Amino acid sequence: MNSRKATPVLALLLLFFMVSSASAQAQVNIEVNVGTSSSQSAQKHKHKKSKRDRRDSSRRDNRRSKRHDSHHGQHTTHTVVHEHVVVHEHVHTEAPPEPIYLPMADVQFSHLLTQIHNEPFSEGKLGLVSLAAQYNYFTSAQVSSVVSALTFSSDKIEAAVLMHPMVLDPEAFYQVFAAFTFESSKREVRARLGI
Numbered sequence: 001m002n003s004r005k006a007t008p009v010l011a012l013l014l015l016f017f018m019v020s021s022a023s024a025q026a027q028v029n030i031e032v033n034v035g036t037s038s039s040q041s042a043q044k045h046k047h048k049k050s051k052r053d054r055r056d057s058s059r060r061d062n063r064r065s066k067r068h069d070s071h072h073g074q075h076t077t078h079t080v081v082h083e084h085v086v087v088h089e090h091v092h093t094e095a096p097p098e099p100i101y102l103p104m105a106d107v108q109f110s111h112l113l114t115q116i117h118n119e120p121f122s123e124g125k126l127g128l129v130s131l132a133a134q135y136n137y138f139t140s141a142q143v144s145s146v147v148s149a150l151t152f153s154s155d156k157i158e159a160a161v162l163m164h165p166m167v168l169d170p171e172a173f174y175q176v177f178a179a180f181t182f183e184s185s186k187r188e189v190r191a192r193l194g195i
Helices: 003-024 039-069 106-118 122-135 140-149 153-166 183-193
Strands: 075-082 085-092
Touching: 106 122, 106 140, 122 153, 140 153, 153 183
Parallel strands: none
Antiparallel strands: 075 085
């Protein structure tokens, strides 16, 4: 078979292998030296081709990794290039652990209660409760202590409503209702919280 007639056939084979490598997840390097006068031109062509292939493969891998990184707890594909073969390793990544929420420490909570007792006006007391509820978590027993530290029913209701979203044990929120004097106050808290 004449080498000039074989050139288009070999070129088609080369194209076929390059296209199929993306879908079959395996890449085969084929070196064709047809009608070249020196091995240097073949080496240059091979070097340019492999450099281009690495760049294209790198772009493809970056797109894949961006696509896979957004799915926590699923399989991701890492691509490792060994000599002339591209190996895809499937790695299962675990979702990050759930955060652990802790109630306000006893020392800090004691300090908060002292500040509430020392504050002369109800507006200032509610301001302290609101500030504490923005940055801390509480147990139902702690909320009950804060509600008990307040004088007026309206302040007690407001404190219970402000602190409820930050309660770590909502199943024990019944303890807070014991700190209210009037049944109407308990009903208002239940209505505002939808419980």
